[in-house]
Amino acid sequence: MKPVFTRTTGLTDKPFHYCPGCTHGIIHRLIAEVMVEMGILDTTIGVSPVGCTYNNYEYFACDMVQAAHGRAPAVGTAIKRVHPDNMVFTYQGDGDLAAIGAAEIVHAAARGEKISTFFVNNAVYGMTSGQMAPTTLVGQVTTTSPFGRRPEFEGYPINVSEMIATLRGAVYVERVAVNDFAHISKAKKAIRKAFRVQQEGLGFSMVEILSTCPTNWGKDPVASLRWMEDAMFKQYPLGVYRGQELEV
Amino acid sequence: MSNRVLMKGNEVIAEAAVRAGCRHYFGYPITPQTEVMHYMAKRMPEVGGTMLQAESEVAAINMVYGASAAGARVMTTSSSPGISLKQEGFSYIAGAELPAVVVNVVRSGPGLGGILPAQGDYFQATKGGGHGDYRNIVLAPASIQELYELTVEAFNLADRYRMLALVLGDGALGQMMEPVAFRETEPIERVEKPWALTGRKGRAEHNTVQSIYIEADVMEAFNAKLQAKYADVTARETRVETVDCEGAEVILTAFGLTSRICRNVMHLAAKEGIKVGLVRPITLWPFPSQTYADIAAQPSVKAFLDIELNCGQMVEDVRLAVNGAKPVHFHGRTGGNLPTQQEILELVRQLAGRSAT
Numbered sequence: 001m002k003p004v005f006t007r008t009t010g011l012t013d014k015p016f017h018y019c020p021g022c023t024h025g026i027i028h029r030l031i032a033e034v035m036v037e038m039g040i041l042d043t044t045i046g047v048s049p050v051g052c053t054y055n056n057y058e059y060f061a062c063d064m065v066q067a068a069h070g071r072a073p074a075v076g077t078a079i080k081r082v083h084p085d086n087m088v089f090t091y092q093g094d095g096d097l098a099a100i101g102a103a104e105i106v107h108a109a110a111r112g113e114k115i116s117t118f119f120v121n122n123a124v125y126g127m128t129s130g131q132m133a134p135t136t137l138v139g140q141v142t143t144t145s146p147f148g149r150r151p152e153f154e155g156y157p158i159n160v161s162e163m164i165a166t167l168r169g170a171v172y173v174e175r176v177a178v179n180d181f182a183h184i185s186k187a188k189k190a191i192r193k194a195f196r197v198q199q200e201g202l203g204f205s206m207v208e209i210l211s212t213c214p215t216n217w218g219k220d221p222v223a224s225l226r227w228m229e230d231a232m233f234k235q236y237p238l239g240v241y242r243g244q245e246l247e248v
Numbered sequence: 249m250s251n252r253v254l255m256k257g258n259e260v261i262a263e264a265a266v267r268a269g270c271r272h273y274f275g276y277p278i279t280p281q282t283e284v285m286h287y288m289a290k291r292m293p294e295v296g297g298t299m300l301q302a303e304s305e306v307a308a309i310n311m312v313y314g315a316s317a318a319g320a321r322v323m324t325t326s327s328s329p330g331i332s333l334k335q336e337g338f339s340y341i342a343g344a345e346l347p348a349v350v351v352n353v354v355r356s357g358p359g360l361g362g363i364l365p366a367q368g369d370y371f372q373a374t375k376g377g378g379h380g381d382y383r384n385i386v387l388a389p390a391s392i393q394e395l396y397e398l399t400v401e402a403f404n405l406a407d408r409y410r411m412l413a414l415v416l417g418d419g420a421l422g423q424m425m426e427p428v429a430f431r432e433t434e435p436i437e438r439v440e441k442p443w444a445l446t447g448r449k450g451r452a453e454h455n456t457v458q459s460i461y462i463e464a465d466v467m468e469a470f471n472a473k474l475q476a477k478y479a480d481v482t483a484r485e486t487r488v489e490t491v492d493c494e495g496a497e498v499i500l501t502a503f504g505l506t507s508r509i510c511r512n513v514m515h516l517a518a519k520e521g522i523k524v525g526l527v528r529p530i531t532l533w534p535f536p537s538q539t540y541a542d543i544a545a546q547p548s549v550k551a552f553l554d555i556e557l558n559c560g561q562m563v564e565d566v567r568l569a570v571n572g573a574k575p576v577h578f579h580g581r582t583g584g585n586l587p588t589q590q591e592i593l594e595l596v597r598q599l600a601g602r603s604a605t
Contacts, residue, residue, distance in 0.1 A: 012454070043447040045318070048458070057456045063445040065317045066458035068340050071310035074302065078314030078322070079445065081298050082272060086447045104310070107303035 010036040014058045021214035021221025023178045024052060027120060028059055030178075030188045031089070035062060038195060044087040045079050047072040049096040052126040056091060070101020073108035076115045087198055088115040095125045098134035098158050105164070105206075112169030112203035116194040119160060119206055122213040123232060130216030134158045137235050142216070157235055161208045165241035171203035172243030175236060177210040179225045183238075196248035205243070210236060251430040257392050258283035258325075258422045261351050261415070262291060264399035265323045267434045270349070271297035272322040274311035276304055276330060279363045280419040281353035284325045305330040309337030309350075316346040317457040319444030321403055325351040327419070328369050329360060332377070338412055339378030342474070343459025347406035350384075351399065351415040353422035356557075356583050364584020365419035367504060370561035373416050374533045381471055383478045385413040385485065386532040388503040392426035398530070404437045409481055416532060418557065419584070420505055481534055488536035489528040495548045496525030497600045500592070501540075501566055502555040503529050510555055513592045522600045523548075532562070540569035551599040552576040555587055 007013075010032025018024045035041045044062040048054060050069035057064030067075040072090035080088040097105050097119050105117065124142055125131040131144040135157050139148040149157075165173040172194060176187040187209055194205035210232050212224040219227055255263070262284045265273065273292060275285040288299035302308035308324045315322040326334060331352045341348050352373065356366035371377075373386045385405050389395040395417060402413035445455050461467035489507075492514065493499060500510040507528040517524045527543065529536050543549060551574055554563040563578040570576050579595055581587045597603045 042449050045445045045447060047314075054460060055458075055462075057458055061448075061454050063447055063455045064458075065314065065445055065456070066344075066460060067313070068310060068336060071307070071313075071337075074307040074310035075314035075317070077300070078272065078274065078311035078320075079318045081300065081311075082315050082318035082320045083446065103303050104307055107307065 008032045008036055010041055010061050011059055012061050016059065018052065019215045021212060021224055023211045024120065026178045026184060027118065027187070027209055027211065028056060030184070030191050031091070031118060032060060034188060034192045034195060038192065040087050040195065043085070044089065045083065047076045047079070047088070047090040049090070049092040051093040051096050053091055053093065053120070054127070070096050070099070071104055072096070072101065073104040073113070073115070073117065077108050077111070077113045080113060080115050084114070087195060090115065090117045092117060092119055093126065094119070094121045094123065094133045094135040098160050106167070109164050109167045109170040109204045109206065112171070114198050114201055114203065116198050117206040118191065119208045120211045121160070121208055121236065122211040124213050124216045126213050126216055135160070137231055159236060161206070161241045164206055169204050170206060170242055172197045172205040172246055173241040175208040175210065175238050175241065177228065177233070177238055179210070179228050193246070193248060197243065197246060200248055202246070252427055253430070254425050255392065255428050256283060256423065256425050257395055257417065258353065259287045260392050260396045260428055261325060261399055262287035264396045265349065265403070266291055266295055266297070267430065268321065268400040268403040269436050270321045270323050270403060271295065272315045272320045273297070273299045274302050274308040274315070274322070274324050275299070276302050276308050276326065278327045278330045280355060280422050281325050281327045281351070283422070284351070305333040306337070309334035312348050313337055313341055313344070313346060316341070316348050317344070317445050319441045319446060321407070323349040323351070325353065327353045327355045328357050331369065331372065335372070335378040338384060339380050339382060340459050341412050342382030342384070343380065344457050345410040346457070347410050348412045349399070349402045349406050349415070350412060351417065354416065354418045362584055363419060365421070365505070365557065366582060366584065367418060367506065367557035368561070368582065369416065370532065370556070370558060373414055374535070374565070382474065383411070383533055385409070385411060385481060387413065387415050388530060388532050389415065389417060389421065390504050390507050390528065392421070392424070392428050395421060396428050396430070400434050404435070405485065407439045408437060409477060411477070416504070418504055485531060486534040486536050487530035488539045489530060490539060490543070491526040491528070492523070493525030493527065493543050493546070496523045497548060497550050498522065498596050499525045499527055499543055499549055499552045500555060500596070501527040501552055503532060503562060506555050506557055509587060509589060509592065512589050513596060516589060516593050517596050520597070520602065522596060522602060524596055529562070535565045535569070537565070537569035540566060541571065541573070544570045544573035549574055550601070553592070553595055553599060554578045555592060556580045557586070558582060
């Protein structure tokens, strides 16, 4: 029997702990597959965040370090400065990257650090049970915005890709989604491009990946995918925000 | 003695680190230690190293965390308010068992405080500051020469025990100039770091560096491992200088530059026929408790007098060590003020029963 589908060697055998319908698992697999296909699994060092994916250092088969909340870009910066010939990526959620770690991501991008950030945006704090995130949509109900996010009280969501794309050091910024096969394919291409940009030493690269959180959204997995398409796509248009012309 | 030069303390910290093999430095400007960064900015490129100005003290300590996880000898320096911001990072470094060197050129506080020298960060340095059950090795130099030697030694200790070594100076030590004699070659101990993140490069298993232990028994076992390490450090690395304690009536005790004022008081007291000893802890953690206990047991000793540039911090450890065997008195100044020899001498006279001159 010839296997038609196997695990990727970019991931360890440790089973994921993610909730049913959560798309972190898909994103992990895409990053892992790209590392294997590019032949960089042996030279890549990843940085895990704080949040639902705090322990993805157990899942990715490359060398991994777990960072304090929001500090992954600072940790990744230093690793890359120590090992400039290695590949370095950070994996961060929206609370980690856009709230407590806003300074670190902005300055790593501004310095043009030759690292790649995979920014998973599900519009909510997942691990701590569904609080409002910097990316929570206007009107979205969370455990800390129980009346829906009110701009006059809680302010507006942050469009991180658009913001980071204003920085010269950020040479490739794209927002993708993992809601269906076509988008998952595009997401994988973006992840590959981010690593390629780093490999070529061009500067900072970031892929923002729209993701679901059925548990904290209070929706079943299919309804969650629909909500991502109907609500999140409007606030967070998909596309390349920087580096469209780069061919790597 | 070769290479004897007159140098500013902050520059000596930087040069010592370079000589110790440190090739990665991450900092953020804050008075009175910023000259470390100025020196590193020029010196690191000469040796193929990296001086990176971080966006904050928080980022700088997390860069230290990353560089150390990657296997590098790495340092950051700051002053009191900046060190407060780094405390979260200290805790993570302890939790991940990473070697790192940090220098605190202490200014006066609390709050933004003042930029003049102080020793008000003793509690923060020795009792944690960050969360959880952890310790840092804390070294307290009393001269520029010792600042150089202890900064080099901090790198060896950090690597040997996979923990953070903190050099606790003060604004005066950072800003003043003294002759320093650099060694021809530094006593650098290189240890293997098989745990470091280098990329797998054919390794069978991936390396991971983290400080999270979700399961109760795993967390408890890790804490037990840390405590065993700290006991080992206490047994092997406790350092203290004692001067003329044999037969002394009054024991002065102080750390860092304050000890040098006390040395002058000893000479003045001797002229009046009062025999005064000095205990100067060089490691503030591990604290040289046994030395205090042994000296307190001497019949000649009437009292201890602890002198600090704070409102009474190390004195708590002195009292624990002396354990009621003899009275322990305290005299402190703050805000950048220093105690005069005369004000200490008057207290010594009283404790020796020779007041009312």
